[in-house]
Amino acid sequence: MSKVFKTLYFPLFILFLTVSAGIYLRPLLPVDETRYISVAWEMFSKHSFLVPLLNGEPYHHKPPLLFWLIDFIWYIFGVSQNTVRFIPSFFAAATLAVIYLFAKNLWEEDEKSSYISPLVLSSMAFFTFFSSMLTFDIMLTFWVTLLSYFIFLAAKRESFKYWIFAGIAIGGGALTKGPVILVHTLPVILLISLWKKDIDKKRWFLGFLSAFFIGLFIALLWAIPAAIEGGEEYRKAIFWGQSANRVVSSFAHRHPFWWYLPFLFVLFLPWFLFDKVLESLKSVKFFYKKNEGVRFLIVWLIGAVFLFSLISGKQIQYLLPEIPAAALLFSRFISLKFSEISNNSSKYISALYIFIGVVLSLGVGYLAFIENRYSLRIAPLLIMSLFIIFIGIALKKIKYPSANFHLKAIALSVSIFIISLHAGMIDVWKIQSLKQTAQKIKELQNRGKEIAVVGKYHGEYHFLGRLTKPLIVIKKDKKAYLKFVKEHPQAVVVYRVKKNKNLKIKPFFRYPFRNGWIIFMKPHDLFKV
Secondary structure (H helix, E strand, C coil): CHHHHHHHHHHHHHHHHHHHHHHHHCCCCCCHHHHHHHHHHHHHHHCCCCCCEECCEECCCCCCHHHHHHHHHHHHHCCCHHHHCCHHHHHHHHHHHHHHHHHHHHCCCCHHHHHHHHHHHHCCHHHHHHCCCCCCHHHHHHHHHHHHHHHHHHHHHCCCHHHHHHHHHHHHHHHHHCCHHHHHHHHHHHCHHHHCCCCCHHHHHHHHHHHHHHHHHHHHHHHHHHHHHHCHHHHHHHHHHHHHHHHHHCCCCECCHHHHHHHHHHHCCCHHHCHHHHHHHCCHHHHHHHCHHHHHHHHHHHHHHHHHHHCCECCHHHHHHHHHHHHHHHHHHHHHCHHHCCCCCCHHHHHHHHHHHHHHHHHHHHHHHCCCCCCCCHHHHHHHHHHHHHHHHHHHHCCCCCHHHHHHHHHHHHHHHHHHHHHHCHHHHHCCCCHHHHHHHHHHHHCCCCEEEECCCCCCCCCCCCCCCCCEEECCCHHHHHHHHHHCCCCEEEEEEECCCCCCCCCCEEEEECCEEEEEECHHHHHHC
């Protein structure tokens, strides 16, 4: 136990330091974070624990595990946003523990890899940033990593018990984000011959089928009762429509096949630029031939990126579950060259910080002297930019007493970098917040007013305003406006406009949001905006 603690304490410190800064310096961001916490709020306030709700209607886009965890915490500690925002970080911490065990089994002869891998993952900037986001991606990353771990053990030790554990991981992933968990791990299942020699393929695929049906059974324990309670439309959506639409012709985030390629560099920062990793990448073909663990990780990583490139709907966070594979691979490369780590080994990472700081400084100058359309204070942004440059210089100039100290310094630099970004962007976060708008909606509803929003409503206001009544949603077309004005002449309309728009009306209230305003107006004013 002392050995595990010695390995994990610093990565956990890095993780929770960064996560805490994100949670306490940044508001819930629209539309994803505000939507998901609003779904949990409606389930909690309406006691609907089988069927997620959004604006009073069944919400079929995501399974309920995150919402259940939020509601469970609220039942114990009371309704608060900060307590539940730590949920993804606990899954991130669990992922650190899994890859520690993963590395021990991938390379039994290499003790250093298991020590390095949690440190590398805890300081992968993208992974750490999303650990403070109240979304499904870090939770799914945990389930994918756990599933991959048990798949590898099932091949290595040929024991059926690992397929049972794999099935539980599939069920957890399915309740988190649906069947997409299988897309992340299908390459290592189907391409078993690329990474494992002398395997009984019949037994292998029977094992996977067993795990699949265990996972399916777990998911159906919720899906069948929810489908009965949610009605026919909800039933069709959760059993087929949502997954099929996302895979075949996604209704959102559509991008070409190659879209992920430029982002892979960003996804694996900063360790992708560590010189020992770059040196080892030149010999990756040699490692692939010689080592089963390396082959497994490469098939997992490249196979998953390829499959997600085939799917029309793309967002960079969809590849978060592949970051542990990269962290394990980088850890192996660093371990093999551990004795060669020198004071100069982080030169490229140092240069990256300086480059980012210079670019941000130029951006601050642009805002200050050319176009400050967001009314931002320049001082926090400038201090942030200069501090990031300082991180880069310090990382280069520090004389490291040991290789371990060097690796910890890089990990800590990532945490300081993300904290400085959050602190420097304090005014940016203010204009992302919808709390004032939501509270005004609550006040008006308490006075008996009907509230309508124009366009799509993503639940942005329900939790922030603790709303218990649905909002009227108006389509953006003239016929819908006419119908609404006729049926709801005394309602209040919430409408978003750009800051430079010349308004021909006098709104009741207005609140800043991003590059514009959210205004409250009379129904007949719809024809004037």
